[in-house]
Amino acid sequence: GRAGPPRRRLTPARARELAAAFPGSALRRRSPSSTTGADTPLPAKLWVVTVPTVQVRDVADVDRPWLRELVASMWGLPVVTLVRAYEDPQRLDGVIAEVDGEPVGAVTFHVDGPEWEIVTVNAVSSGIGAGRAMLEVLRRRARAAGASRVWLITTATNDRAIGFYEHLGMRRVRLHRRFIDVVRAAKPDVDEGAFGDAIEFQWHIRPGSGL
DSSP: OOOOOOOOBOOHHHHHHHHHHOTTSEEEEEOTTOSSOOOOSSOOSEEEEEOOOOEEEEOOGGGHHHHHHHHHHHHOSSEEOSSOEESOGGGSEEEEEEETTEEEEEEEEEEETTEEEEEEEEESSOSSSHHHHHHHHHHHHHHHTTOSEEEEEEETTOHHHHHHHHHTTOEEEEEETTHHHHHHHHOTTSOTTSOOOEEEEEEEOOTTSOO
């Protein structure tokens, strides 16, 4: 029969990094010469990693107090976007990512005709694919609903978020200079030097396409 895909060879150091990144995962050493698949105490070059499965569901009313606390603790309230200052983002439509029944992230969004604005993206646990899973669910729903685009903003200094959105295939639409002034108008306590500009990203959805 056809040979399966080659197993990725990892060093013990990399394996320890994966174990730290996925605390709920199973990590076992396996002998490269083993034909039985049984675990062995011998030093090994092959590592088998089981990544936790992320499930995505809709936000329920029971989730809303937790969601408000999550957003407030990470970003503060209100949440300021190009559209408005959202005083109660927990009341928006949204999805929650879970692993083994425990919430590990949440996304809220606002629908305005054919445009879906992603208001908040929060991941409690990084490195397990929660953010990607939630945003991909929203993109599929928006396409099914006939939306023309899904968009969001992030600060121009948030390199990690910028890289993440670009990795998902979102495109930069425009740079909003001095967005800090808009934020400080709603949240005067924010330091003027916290950031300056904001970048708008989007998925443009073409009718009848998979994008």
